[in-house]
Amino acid sequence: MQEPKKILKYDVLVIGGGIAGGESAINLANLGYKVLLVEKELSIGGKMILLSKVFPTLDCAACITTPKVSEIARHPNITIFTSAEVTEITKKDEHQFEAIVLQKPRYVNVADCTGCQLCEQACPVNVTDEYQYGLVGRKAAYIPFSIASPRAAAIDIDNCTLCGACERACPTKCIDFTQTDEEYLVKVKSVVVATGFKLFDPLKIPRYGFDKCKNVITSMQMERELAPTRPFNTILRPGDGKMPDNIAYVLCTGSRDKSVGNPICSQICCMYSIKQAQLLMGALPMADITIYYLHIRAFGKGFNEFYAQAQDMGVEFVKGKVGKISEKENGNLILRYEDIEEGVVKEAEHDMVVLSVGVLPNQGIDEVFDNQKLQLDPFHFVNQSDILASPAKTSIEGVFVAGTASGPMDIPDSILSGGAASAETTSYLRRANQ
Amino acid sequence: MEIEKGKTAKYLKEKRPVPKQVTEQLKYFTKIKKNILNALKEGDKTVPQLAEVLNLPKDEVLFQLMSLLKYGFVETGEIDDMDEFFYYKIKSNGKN
Ligand SMILES: Cc1cc2nc3c(=O)[nH]c(=O)nc-3n(C[C@H](O)[C@H](O)[C@H](O)COP(=O)(O)OP(=O)(O)OC[C@H]3O[C@@H](n4cnc5c(N)ncnc54)[C@H](O)[C@@H]3O)c2cc1C
Ligand code: SF4
DSSP, X not given: OOOOSEEEEOSEEEEOOSHHHHHHHHHHHHTTOOEEEEOSSSSSSTTGGGOSEETTTTEEHHHHHHHHHHHHHHOTTXXXXXXXXXXXXXXXXXXXXXXXXXXXXXXXXXXXXXXXXXXXXHOOOOEEOGGGTTSSEEOSEEOSSTTOSSOOOEEOGGGOOOOOHHHHHOTTOOBOTTOOOEEEEEEESEEEEOOOEEEOOGGGSGGGOBTTBTTEEEHHHHHHHHSTTOSSSSSOOTXXXXXXXXXXXXXXXXXXXXXXXXXXXXXXXXXXXHHHHHHHHHHSTTOEEEEEESOOOOOSTTHHHHHHHHHHHTOEEEEEEEEEEEEOTTSOEEEEEEETTTTEEEXXXXXXXXXXXXXXXXTTGGGGBSSSOOOBOTTSSBOOTTTTTOTTBOSSTTEEEOGGGGSOOOHHHHHHHHHHHHHHHHHHHHHHTO | OXXXXXXXXXXXXXXXXXXXXXXXXXXXXXXXXXXXXXXHXXXXXXXHHHHHHHXXXXXXXXXXXXXXXXXXXXXXXXXXXXXXXXXXXXXTTOOO
C-alpha cells in the first residue's frame, strides 16, 4: 500500500457524526481535547437530522439538530472529515492509536462553496435522492439537503456526465474534478465508535410487498413526507400521488423476528409510529390511522402518556400479526392479519401502508481494528464489556462506544450514551497524563 | 495537460469515460421532462391524468413530476373535487 501522505495528531478520534458521536465530540472539545470527527456521509447529523419531529415532545428535529450540528462544526477543537472512512486502527500502546483515514473526493472545495446552488440549477441530470429515501430526484451536482453541515455542494461522480455545466455556473470556481482519494495517518490517544445503526431492508419480507406495491413505504420515507423539507407538496401516496386517508402501520417489521435473523426489539419503532400517527392526524385531519402491533413498548419518560394521547386522538390500535399485504387495482392494499385478541384471521383495506422497520447494526467497524479485537454482542452491535458499571467500555482499553452502535436506542438515550462515552474517554485520557 | 480552474471536467473526462448508462439516464430525463411540461402546457393535470397522456406508470410520473416541482418548473394547483388528487401546472414564473 502507498504511504499515507499526511500525519495528523489529535487526542480523540470519533467515528460517526450522528447525534451520539456529535455529543461525545462536543463534550471532549469543551474540555480542551482536540477531536477528529470522521463521518462517511456528505453531512454530519446522522439519522436525526432527517427526522420530522421527535417523540415524546414533538419538538421539530431540525430545530434541535441544526444548532447542535453548527456548534460541532464551528468548535475550534473539532476537525470534521465528511465523505471519509477509517480503514485501519492499530493500537501501538496504551494511549497510542494509529488510524488510517481515507478522504474521498467531493469534487468541491468546501471552504470556497457558498451554497448558492447555481451548480445544482445548471446540472441537467436527475437521479434518485438518497436523503429523501428514494421518493424524489436530485441533481448530480447537489447540496445533500438544505440543513446539511457542511452546507456545500458535492458531485455524484457515478452519475455525472462531466458536461461541465456546474463548473461554468459556479461563481467561486470551487468545483474541482481533479480531486482524488487522500489518505491520512492519524495518531490519537483514544477512539470513540459512534457508527450508529442501519434500517431493516423490507425487501427481506417479500410478503409485505415493499417495492412491488408502490403504496407500501418505510417509516423513514414517511418521516421524510412529514418533514418540512418533504419530497412532495404534501403527504401523498408514491404510487399515484393520491392524498391518503386510511393509513396502516405494521410494527415490528424486521424486529423480534427470528425468521429474518433479528430476534430483538428495536425499541424505537412503537414510539416513532405513534408519533407519526399523531403528526398524520394533524396533517390529514380526515384520515384514519390504524397501528397493527404485537406489544406496545412505551417504556421511557412520558412515553405511556404519549401513547394514551394517540388513543385519545383516535388512532386505532389493533393487536394483530400481519401475514400478507397485497395490492388492489386502485393501489389500495389488503392486509391479511391474525387478530390476536379474537384468534381469527381477518382482512382490512387501507390506502397506504407504513412498515415500521427495525434497527440493525451497522456492521464492519470491528474489522477496522487490526491488532486487537473489538468484540461484538450476539446481535453484532459493539459489545459493552461492563454494561452496568461502565457502559461505554468496549473490549479494547481506550476504545469507547456511543449511541446506537451498541444497540437500539432513541435520541435521549443516544445523547446520554454519547455523554457517557466522553466521560469515560476523559477519564482514560487523564490517566495518560498521570 | 494543463488544468484550468473552472474547466476541470474536461480533464476527468479524458481519464474516466462517462458510462453509457449515465448518458442514457440523462436522455431519458430530458425526454420525460419535455413530455411532462408539454402535457401541462395543454392544461393542469393530476398524476393519473399525466400517466394516461404519457402512457407511463403513475409512480414513475409522480417521481419525475415531484423532481420538476423541486427544480422549480412545476407548481401545485387545486385539489380535485373528491379531495384526492392535486392538479399540477407549469410554474408561472418558471424557467420554461
Ligand atoms: C423512522 C425513524 C424515526 C425516529 N424517530 C425518533 C424520535 O421521534 N425520537 C427519538 O428519540 N428517536 C427517534 N428515532 C431514533 C433516532 O434516529 C436514533 O436514536 C438516533 O439517530 C441514533 O443516533 P446515533 O448517532 O447513534 O446513530 P446514527 O443517527 O445512525 O448516526 C451514525 C452516524 O455514523 C455514520 N457512520 C456509520 N458508519 C461509519 C463509518 N464506518 N465511518 C464513519 N462514519 C460512519 C453514519 O453515516 C451516521 O452519520 C427514529 C428513528 C427512525 C428510523
Ligand atoms: S459549487 Fe459553486 S455554484 Fe455550487 S453551491 Fe458551491 S459556490 Fe454555488
